[in-house]
């Protein structure tokens with residue numbers, strides 16, 4: 766589900782939760798809490814943004830490391846060549862050092878690429894930010910401080926909303942690699958579905974205002 770849908774649907778559903786389940790009297794506070802909830806409902810997808818950035822960096826690093834590796838081989842080859850001439854033997858060491866510097870830089874980049882790959886794995890989309898584990902953690906926090914409740918509710922809505930999409934959610938991540946979904950809608954490509962959610966959200970907001978008035 767796209768961020769806009771996450772925000773509006775979670776916001777409009779939250780109105781009912783705060784007013785009728787939690788019994789928040791002031792409509793002003795109901796709105797404030799619901800806006801916060803909507804905001805936190807699109808936050809779990811931050812993983813996809815970070816992962817995309819890291820993936821880009823990783824791709825770049827892979828190309829750079831191949832290029833640097835070729836350069837280092839070239840320097841080492843020049844060193845071997847120059848080494849055979851006694852009068853410029855000392856000069857040849859310069860190329861040995863350059864070759865080694867580049868080579869170690871390549872090793873460093875390969876290490877970096879491995880680390881970046883690890884970050885992608887940990888933060889993979891619909892991983893920990895879409896898990897019951899995270900939800901329980903937020904639930905415990907909001908038990909001690911109500912300010913965490915909008916985060917908890919936002920993430921809860923987000924996970925449920927994502928379960929209507931084709932990819933499903935690995936709710937039991939990292940313990941179980943199985944995706945769960947309620948429906949299989951290709952939400953990111955389905956404009957009709959996105960508008961349907963917009964209209965539904967708007968309807969929920971209008972109905973809410975109608976019954977509290």
Ligand SMILES: [Zn+2]
Pocket residue numbers: 766809810891895923927
């Ligand atoms: Zn998501």
